[in-house]
Amino acid sequence: MIERLRRTLADAFFIVLAAIAMGTFVGAANFTDYGPLVALDVGTVIIGVSLVAGVALGLRMPDAEPQTVVLQAFASGLGAIAIVMVTIFAPILAGVVPSLEVLGSSGSARIAFLFTALFIVPIHVVGNVIGYALSDFLAPSRFGGGRDTAGR
């Protein structure tokens, strides 16, 4: 029971880490006008960071069922999109402007940011599946790849 709880908390922690990694990089890539520390391209960041975070998350879950892998990928992807939304609406949340129209920002531009951020989810799911397959491939043979091989 305690072991199961510990494993669940550990998985949740790394799902949150993956969400933070993806959400922060994609959020920062959308605002390169504000002088980032490094120049980032939105498309490259969405594909690259989502894939890498997905592979890393998938590698960590060799014992999980495939549907759990996909569900956890969805959860971290949605967390990343929430962070991107917080980034876009940060001036309102900080209370410095009543609305983003004051800054000359159009609703269509914000929708475009959010639409591109949605691509995090499918790419991250693909990364998770790749990582899950890799962990199975890399697992020691005597453990059968962490799956129930009784049917083989």
Place this chain on the structure above:
Amino acid sequence: MSWHRRFAAVALVVLAVSGTILWAHIVDRYVAASDARATFWQNVGIVEVRVPTVTSPDQEVPVGVRFYFGNPSGIALEIIQISYRFYMDNLTDSRPLPDKADDIFVAAGGYFPTTNPAVVGSRSSLDLWTNLTVRGATQPEAIERLNMTFNENYYPIIDADVVYRIHGTTIVDRVLGIFFQPSTGVPPSD
């Protein structure tokens, strides 16, 4: 824990930490820039005008206009352009400014730096003098309009606009309608 799980965990931690550092930097500047853009127009004004006494029609008269910029935000601003139209009010003409502007216009002036624009630091202010010269020899109508006093005071009217950039970014914004029209007039500066 196998090596690839450990490697994956470290990779996720590194990604999350580096992403958070980058994101915090960006969001801090984004919020500060938004604060600046939303409030800068409230903290810009013309605080002083200096016009010396005009003693002859072919005199060269330097006119000084002092702008004040306040920046309570957390990000610096660069003043990349100030442009204004200088009028000398004729108090006997009671028409509103848009109707009598052509009749009282003296000259245009401004601040147009080619390099190193003035910077208003974060949470600080800046006083910036701009000068324009009215040359009586080549601008007889302008010097005549400039030399208009009532009770030994000048009554200048200035309509200015300012273009500024958020320091360290490509974001440029403009403040229009900076107006100066003292009701009590301005004494000659000499």
